[in-house]
Amino acid sequence: MGIVTNRRIRLGAGAGFAGDRIDPARDLAERGELDYLIFECLGERTVAAGQAQRLRDPNTGYDPLLAARMRAVLAPVLAAGTTVVTNSGSANPLAAAEVVADCVRDLGVQGPEGRPVRIATVTGDDVLAAVRTRDPVVWETGRRLSEHSEELVSANAYLGSDAVLPALARRPDVVLTGRLADPALYLAPLLHEFGWGWTDHVRLGAGTAIGHLLECAGQLTGGYYADPGTKPVDDLAFLGFPFAEVAEDGTAEFGKLDGTGGLLTARTCAEQLLYEVGDPAAYLTPDVTADFRDVRFREIGPNRVAIEGATGRARPNELKVTLGFRGGWLGEGQISYAGPRALGRARLAAEVVTRRLVALHGVEQDAVTVEFIGAGAAFRGLVPIDEDGTVGGVDLPEVRLRVSATVGDRATAEAIGWEVEGLYTNGPAGGGGARRSTTEVLAVRSCLLPRELVHPEVHIMDVAL
Structure with a gap:
């Protein structure tokens, strides 16, 4: 010592x-x-x-x-x-x-x-080759890596x-x-x-x-x-x-x-x-x-x-590894409603967009996520919304609607935000502040790898003026 x-x-x-x-x-x-x-x-x-x-x-x-x-x-x-x-x-x-x-x-x-x-x-830390050779069990699924159909694109050891x-x-x-x-x-x-x-x-x-x-x-x-x-x-x-x-x-x-x-x-x-x-x-x-x-x-x-x-x-004796799988494309659109019956209009807008996504773009209804931001969205359904569109009898002054879904291709993902933006003139009344985005998704999962299969290296660069 x-x-x-x-x-x-x-x-x-x-x-x-x-x-x-x-x-x-x-x-x-x-x-x-x-x-x-x-x-x-x-x-x-x-x-x-x-x-x-x-x-x-x-x-x-x-x-x-x-x-x-x-x-x-x-x-x-x-x-x-x-x-x-x-x-x-x-x-x-x-x-x-x-x-x-x-x-x-x-x-x-x-x-x-x-x-x-x-x-x-x-x-x-990039252990993609070692992980493919080792074929470890993926924590989140309990199955071997080789049993997953998604494309593995990254594996980084801690x-x-x-x-x-x-x-x-x-x-x-x-x-x-x-x-x-x-x-x-x-x-x-x-x-x-x-x-x-x-x-x-x-x-x-x-x-x-x-x-x-x-x-x-x-x-x-x-x-x-x-x-x-x-x-x-x-x-x-x-x-x-x-x-x-x-x-x-x-x-x-x-x-x-x-x-x-x-x-x-x-x-x-x-x-x-x-x-x-x-x-x-x-x-x-x-x-x-x-x-x-x-x-x-x-x-x-x-x-x-x-x-x-x-x-x-x-x-x-083993190191945790973060795995990245191609997980499709996330499309989303947001729009705000304010004033009397704001939540009621947001709910109608969500119904319109969801119906069109299913009927016209082939999106599975279960894949669509609807959130009413400002009306309990962070609590995921734990805040009850009354039949008249109020929350506990309170008519909310403003609500922001977010519709999102993860789908298999970029074009369908882009359609989600496009359909939300289309609410501007196609109703319901008073929508504003629309935005949309499309992002490729990497699904993150984990596994273990014996530390002897991980080989760190050091590279030196001297920078002179």
């Missing part, structure tokens, strides 16, 4: 999802005195969307906001010696590296001491920290990955800096808890916590993203920058700790089976919280 020192590593959360804000990350880059700035920008849906984009254009498939994020933070992080780590490579990490390189050249920035900017790219450590050993300024387990973005720098071993399950569990708390960025500082009247949060418009100062023993203190909005307390931390955790005693990651049952938070100052008590056990 060696001697535990008082050395601390500061990790900053630059993003919690693909569409996250950029200004809080820039603030952390400029004022955070960070060792690492982490951008977590990838979910199962976003990696599937990246794969769909790459199918249309092989030069794309990375996070669409990657260039904007890098342009905002590259100059300050390079000046401060901060390393950027991000899974923004999504379905095409090597193309993402070229984007970052272009940003370096356009900005005219250099690495510390004037050296070239080093970009390390981690690949190997890599762990061990895939990133060889990249960090090359002293990069930016590390780009594809599908990496969210906490591993934060755990890998800790393993690199402190030299924790793979049998040190207590510290691996502690580092995973830290990563899990930081991975959603603004959720930890009050974003998802805020609820007017019951859980007020100040200055939500300029929410500050969190950072953590981590000690070698795995304890940490969370904070946010002075002058930023939001709230960081034991309660915000407790909510985030339980976010997306099915079993706090066995939170499975590629690095460790984390155990959060004895985690304790202690407020040590304004917007400053200490954590201790996380532990863990041996990591699983």
Whole structure:
């Protein structure tokens, strides 16, 4: 184990999802005195969307906001010696590296001491060939992959920290990955800096808890916590993203920058700790089976919280894989009705569109989804609509109708929005604000793959001016 020192590593959360804000990350880059700035920008849906984009254009498939994020933070992080780590490579990490390189050249920035900017790219999460050979059981159906008729177009394994450590050993300024387990973005720098071993399950569990708390960025500082009247949060418009100062023993203190909005307390931390955790005693990651049952938070100052008590056990022998199947085309149309009998007119409009879709376009009636937004759509039928078109006797002032269906071809999907738009002049009265869209669908499912079948690689690019 060696001697535990008082050395601390500061990790900053630059993003919690693909569409996250950029200004809080820039603030952390400029004022955070960070060792690492982490951008977590990838979910199962976003990696599937990246794969769909790459199918249309092989030069794309990375996070669409990657260039904007890098342009905002590259100059300050390079000046401060901060390393950027991000899974923004999504379905095409090597193309993402070229984007970052272009940003370096356009900005005219250099690495510390004037050296070239080093970009390390981690690949190997694309396990499509291995999955086809292995023919695993698909979780959602309980059937072997080969028993599915849909076309499999992508398979991405959740890599762990061990895939990133060889990249960090090359002293990069930016590390780009594809599908990496969210906490591993934060755990890998800790393993690199402190030299924790793979049998040190207590510290691996502690580092995973830290990563899990930081991975959603603004959720930890009050974003998802805020609820007017019951859980007020100040200055939500300029929410500050969190950072953590981590000690070698795995304890940490969370904070946010002075002058930023939001709230960081034991309660915000407790909510985030339980976010997306099915079993706090066995939170499975590629690095460790984390155990959060004895985690304790202690407020040590304004917007400053200490954590201790996380532990863990041996990591699983298999890695989770996200599968993407071609799932047809989603067509949708929306239109608003306002004023007296708004809901009644929206219901009539839905009936008209559904009849035409079935009779003229061959759409199965069971495939059509009708939602009355503003009249209980989020509750999926749990809010009763009275026969007279009111909700609990209340005549709603406005309702937005959404009609959608997933079908087998693009032309039929486009017809759905077209039929909704046709309500403008074909009734019922008063429809407005129509919009339509058509999107290819990738159905997302999951399976397991033995980790020995996954082979990460590191690619280095030095960008000189």
